[in-house]
Amino acid sequence: MGPFLGILLFIGIIILFLFIFTVKQQTAVIIERFGKFNSVRNPGLQFKIPVVDKIAGKMSLKIQQLDVVVETKTKDDVFVRLKVSVQYQVIKTQVYDAFYKLDNPFTQITSFVFDVVRAEVPKLRLDDVFEKKDDIAIAVKGELQEAMNSYGYEIIKTLVTDIDPDEQVKHAMNRINAAEREKLAAQYEGDAARILIVEKARAEAESKRLQGQGIADQRREIAKGLLESVDVLNGAGITSQEASALIVVTQHYDTLQSIGEKSGSKLVLLPNSPTAASEMLNTMVTSFTAAHQLNEHQIQKEEETQKRRKSRDDDKDDSSFKFPTLD
Structure with a gap:
């Protein structure tokens, strides 16, 4: 009895395995009975009748991706290769349609992608293809979604992942880009x-303006100091001419002192005699006096000329007057 029970137990285990099968996660199994569709089995432990029921096939319910490369021509006669990535998935409630209605979904999807891309790209120039690649992807998805739904497939997303123009066109575009x-x-x-030039000129102009303003302020203060010095000397009983001579001589020797304090100075001040300051002052006073006299003489001369002209005009008016005669 022992060997017989062992054989029965072995046969029972085989029959049990023929009755039981498992379906993996994100997978659907199609069961046919006598060659005819019976049911769709979901993930988990499942039972079937041996010999009567048969596993006809399995469908993955995961999101899948298909890359399609399409070569076409743009509106400006440039050949370009587009790579379109299509993400699709079997609809859980339409596993029957996906298994029985469509034999090769890859071929079907590729045909629709070719059709849409070759209809859209020839309407666009090459630059527009790069800018409107999202519009091309949306057009592909819309066409695929409408066509593949009836076969039990859902189009999740479409992407234009690569645009590759002809090699010569790429070199030309690179040269244009580099030139730009x-x-x-x-x-x-x-x-x-x-x-830089404008700012440098402005800085120089501002420097000159400030330098001129500084010199003007300096001279104004010197003039005020000289005026105060003359007033002080006049108060001490010294005439304006003597005071001016004294101031000029003082400034002359101050200048000589400042030059002597600088080591290595090559400046020579001429004239440099002890009487140079007074001589310069006398020359300046003489020049101013001569100029003043010349100006007064010129004014006198113009006044005399106007008087003579007016006298001639008056004489002319008197000579033109005639007494009326009696006939």
Whole structure:
């Protein structure tokens, strides 16, 4: 009896395994009975009748991705290769349609992608293809969604992941891009140089203005000091001419002292005799007096000329007057 029980136990285990099967997560199993669709089994422990029921196939319910490369021509006659990534998934409630209605979903999706891309891209120029790649992806998704829903597939997302123009076109675009960047760089460098020149000129102008203002203030203060010195000397009984001579001589020797204090100075002040200051003053006074006399003489001469002209005009008016005659 022992061997017989062992055989029965072995046969029972085999029959049990023929009755029982498991379905993995995110998977659907299609069961056919005598070659005809029976049911869709979900993940977990499942039972079937041996010989009568058969596992016809399995469908993955995970999101899958298909990359499609399409070569087409743009509106400006440039050949370009687009890589379109399509993410799709079997609809859980339409596993029957996905298994029985469509034999090869990859071929079907590829055909629709080719059709949409070759309909949209020829309407656009090459630059517009790069800018409107999202619009192309939306158009592909809309067309696929409408077509694949009836086959039990849902289009999750479509992306245009690569746009590859012809090699010669890429080189030309790179040269244009480099030329534009060089032009922009030259423009920026020119603007910077112009700004530097303008700012330097403004700084120099401001420096000259401040320097002139400082010299004017300095001379104004010197003039005030000289005026005060003359007033003090006049109060001491010294005439204005003597006071001016004294001030000029004092400034002359102050200048000589300041030059002598600087080591290595090569400046020579001429004239440099003891009487140089008074001689300069006498020369200046004589020049001013001569100029003043010349100006007065010129004014006198103009006044005499106007008087003579007026006298001639008066004589002319008197000679033109005639007494009326009696006929």
